[in-house]
Amino acid sequence: MLVTWKYRIRDTFIQRLDPRTRLIYMLCIIFAITLPDIWDYRIILPLFLISLTLYFLARIEWKDVKRAWLFIGVFVFFIVGLNGVLSGRGGPDSVTNIPSPVLFILPLKIPFTEIGWDIPLTIAKLWFSMVQITRMLTMAILAFPIPYTMDPNIYGTAFKRMGSSDKISFTMDLAFRFLPTLARDFSITMDAQRARGYEMDKLRGGIAARLRRLAPLIIPVVMQSTVTGEEVIDAMDLRAFGTTPRTWLKELHYQPRDYMMLAFGVSILIGCCVLKWGLGIGEFFVPDFFTILFVK
Amino acid sequence: MNDKSTWEFGTRQVVYGAIGAALYGVLSLATNYFPLPAAGNVTFRPAVAVLIFFGAAYGPWVGLLAGFIGNTLGDAAMGWGFYWNWSLGNGLMGLVAGLVMPLIKDFKARGDILKAIGYGVAGVAVGMLFASVTEKFIGGLDWNTALVGYFTPAFIGNTVVVAILLPVLMIAFAAVASRRGR
Numbered sequence: 001m002l003v004t005w006k007y008r009i010r011d012t013f014i015q016r017l018d019p020r021t022r023l024i025y026m027l028c029i030i031f032a033i034t035l036p037d038i039w040d041y042r043i044i045l046p047l048f049l050i051s052l053t054l055y056f057l058a059r060i061e062w063k064d065v066k067r068a069w070l071f072i073g074v075f076v077f078f079i080v081g082l083n084g085v086l087s088g089r090g091g092p093d094s095v096t097n098i099p100s101p102v103l104f105i106l107p108l109k110i111p112f113t114e115i116g117w118d119i120p121l122t123i124a125k126l127w128f129s130m131v132q133i134t135r136m137l138t139m140a141i142l143a144f145p146i147p148y149t150m151d152p153n154i155y156g157t158a159f160k161r162m163g164s165s166d167k168i169s170f171t172m173d174l175a176f177r178f179l180p181t182l183a184r185d186f187s188i189t190m191d192a193q194r195a196r197g198y199e200m201d202k203l204r205g206g207i208a209a210r211l212r213r214l215a216p217l218i219i220p221v222v223m224q225s226t227v228t229g230e231e232v233i234d235a236m237d238l239r240a241f242g243t244t245p246r247t248w249l250k251e252l253h254y255q256p257r258d259y260m261m262l263a264f265g266v267s268i269l270i271g272c273c274v275l276k277w278g279l280g281i282g283e284f285f286v287p288d289f290f291t292i293l294f295v296k
Numbered sequence: 297m298n299d300k301s302t303w304e305f306g307t308r309q310v311v312y313g314a315i316g317a318a319l320y321g322v323l324s325l326a327t328n329y330f331p332l333p334a335a336g337n338v339t340f341r342p343a344v345a346v347l348i349f350f351g352a353a354y355g356p357w358v359g360l361l362a363g364f365i366g367n368t369l370g371d372a373a374m375g376w377g378f379y380w381n382w383s384l385g386n387g388l389m390g391l392v393a394g395l396v397m398p399l400i401k402d403f404k405a406r407g408d409i410l411k412a413i414g415y416g417v418a419g420v421a422v423g424m425l426f427a428s429v430t431e432k433f434i435g436g437l438d439w440n441t442a443l444v445g446y447f448t449p450a451f452i453g454n455t456v457v458v459a460i461l462l463p464v465l466m467i468a469f470a471a472v473a474s475r476r477g478r
Binding site: 030179 | 345346365369372464472
């Protein structure tokens, strides 16, 4: 097994942004939607379009992301969307409390019996489900391009420059460096165990037996890494790690575009808070045009 | 091997935090390829036992860092993005499990292994509850989906993994520690 980072250098606006800008902007949007609990499509839809624009600006090739999109799609549409349509829960109480025309009754019953429920599918639930999917995607598609567009070697520096201590940032940096080494160790162990007749593709038995049979793969790698750790600690102690503040090889500098992006993110956050808490805009409601589609 | 200073954060914690994170990331990825039984969205993540082990062996800071960074690495390597609440939930899982460190005298003693499993299960409960409950606010899920659809399968799956693999890791570690003499 090889660990290959999804990251590739692309000459795009997104990659020219400082990594701190991207992380802070993402947090601004997450907090803008969740802190004041925004459910109004007039706010969520523009935010979704902005997130979608940023996603396309990253210019990630479809072949790289189709598997991940499949995962997100199944999760968002089937689990979250279907749950919203059926139950109407997970959002404000108004979804199930406001009077809304019933589209049809879905009988969820054990066949040939009366055991189960009759679930009314209302226009409010349907609209809520669509808003919920859009709301979730608005946040998810900001996080989604990060592994593809942010240099793994810069995570440690980014966290340091965002105010983390040297030790925390160095842990982050070191973890990224160890990952390919440990992946290689795991591959070697796997090959060695195969040579001894270990059939990893044919793990048989119950849950306990299968888990226990993973031990010949996991134990050697974990134990070897604890030994390696002692050697790394000795090397770092000899270089007086942790006694004085560190300098970092990679430098990060905000550019005008970063300030613009940060100002934009903070404005959205403040704007959403003012709209909800100051003006009372942002609650869930079903727009008339949507109701008219079903009720004439 | 174990200096019993629960909240110390020095070179040892930095290095083992990083190694734990990298191992958690690699093993989360690697074990995706193995046929483990799953029902519904109940999945088994054998790497969780490694995270709990690092917490128990090196303390709560190592558990926190290994869980948080390891989950971030695993998600990044899979190309799934960055989900801070699940990463933090994994970090809390390691942190709570790490509180057992000063109570462990002998890694192959039955009593100490049971203590580690107990703290590990508590860690799984706290971490997965945090991630599931925050998903309610971030993802707009209802309590039922958050607790029954997310928390319960994650808790059951991870508890089974910890109960089975953690003793094996601890006994192997006892042998390595005695050979190294530190």
